[in-house]
Amino acid sequence: MDSVEFGKSPIAGPQAWYGSEMRRREQDWSHAWTTSEIAEIEAAVDHIQSQGREILNIRKEDFPLPTVTERLSDIRRYLLDGPGFFLVRGLPVDNWTIERAATAFWGLGAHIGQACSQNGRGHVLGHVKNLGLDYNDPAARGYQTSARLPYHTDSSDIATLLCWRAAKSGGLSSIVSSTTLYNEVLARRPDLLPALMQPFHRTRWGEIPEGKLPWAEIPVFMPQDGRIISHYVRSAIRKGQLIDGVPPLTDMQNEALDFVDSLARESDIHLDMTFRPGDIQFVCNHCTMHSRTAFEDWEKPEDRRHLLRLWLACEDGPALPRWITESYEGKTGNGRPNGIVVPGVALNAPLEAV
Numbered sequence: 001m002d003s004v005e006f007g008k009s010p011i012a013g014p015q016a017w018y019g020s021e022m023r024r025r026e027q028d029w030s031h032a033w034t035t036s037e038i039a040e041i042e043a044a045v046d047h048i049q050s051q052g053r054e055i056l057n058i059r060k061e062d063f064p065l066p067t068v069t070e071r072l073s074d075i076r077r078y079l080l081d082g083p084g085f086f087l088v089r090g091l092p093v094d095n096w097t098i099e100r101a102a103t104a105f106w107g108l109g110a111h112i113g114q115a116c117s118q119n120g121r122g123h124v125l126g127h128v129k130n131l132g133l134d135y136n137d138p139a140a141r142g143y144q145t146s147a148r149l150p151y152h153t154d155s156s157d158i159a160t161l162l163c164w165r166a167a168k169s170g171g172l173s174s175i176v177s178s179t180t181l182y183n184e185v186l187a188r189r190p191d192l193l194p195a196l197m198q199p200f201h202r203t204r205w206g207e208i209p210e211g212k213l214p215w216a217e218i219p220v221f222m223p224q225d226g227r228i229i230s231h232y233v234r235s236a237i238r239k240g241q242l243i244d245g246v247p248p249l250t251d252m253q254n255e256a257l258d259f260v261d262s263l264a265r266e267s268d269i270h271l272d273m274t275f276r277p278g279d280i281q282f283v284c285n286h287c288t289m290h291s292r293t294a295f296e297d298w299e300k301p302e303d304r305r306h307l308l309r310l311w312l313a314c315e316d317g318p319a320l321p322r323w324i325t326e327s328y329e330g331k332t333g334n335g336r337p338n339g340i341v342v343p344g345v346a347l348n349a350p351l352e353a354v
Helices: 019-029 035-051 068-080 098-110 178-188 190-196 234-240 251-264 322-328
Strands: 030-032 085-089 126-128 149-152 158-165 173-177 200-203 215-218 221-224 227-230 271-273 280-284 288-292 306-313
Touching: 019 030, 019 085, 019 271, 035 068, 035 098, 068 085, 068 280, 098 158, 098 306, 149 234, 149 251, 173 178, 178 190, 178 221, 178 227, 178 251, 178 288, 190 251, 200 234, 215 322, 234 251, 280 288
Parallel strands: 030 085
Antiparallel strands: 085 280, 126 306, 149 288, 158 280, 158 306, 173 271, 173 288, 200 215, 221 227
């Protein structure tokens, strides 16, 4: 199916869900670890720590999960071929050091995919924590602030978060089906759809891969093999306008982006989740956008909101358009999006937000 055939009828399939429906189906997309599963995960962490193995060197086969492996396999398929999100609750992180939590998180993630760099410093274990930066700063990333983050996607097949510490208030996680957003634009404002299927210029935040420009060009909606693949970071598009050589957005483009944002905020369309310590959220970036509300932090630094993050590449993920792996991101050895790779920067897995 080529792009000419898209834009005439809505896209069906499990990726086209509504929040109002999913709120009634929480048992389909969430799971609480059982006592035996937690014991299995803890045993795998003990095995790793007894060897003194660094997190960066932990592979799937190094983190044995005799029965949890099957559950993770089911979650993986739900992410890649199903609705594209999942929530697992109940890791006992209150009783763990951050190193133990990070080891468990990395080991579980290794059963889903290959960890990718999340920034120009080569961080494959990321930290979502307010570092006191100004979200309006062209170089600041939203995850380093306490500001509300608009709906967006990350630069990998799967993005996953482990809640290590929750906020004093706020910080609600929200997700939305980008396939549903496409369908709603088609139904309500089909005149805006062509603009959203043409490339937007967006900043690379100064984290420039080899042979690339300071900006990337990528559409919001991209047809591929009967699915809609999406990539969207409104703040990166806005800050891209500050780069010399980037053409100004047209009125039609601004109106189209505003309309996508307004759709995502509708209560029937998006789905909210509350993060508690020990929760792990998985989303497939190609069909799911995610967001969070602004938050108020605790006064003591050790109590402040802190999420660990992984970007994962899955060799059997959905087919992707060239915009993803050639124009915007690079490719792993098996052709999947590889996050943010800057020449000369070694991969590393810090245990603190820096």
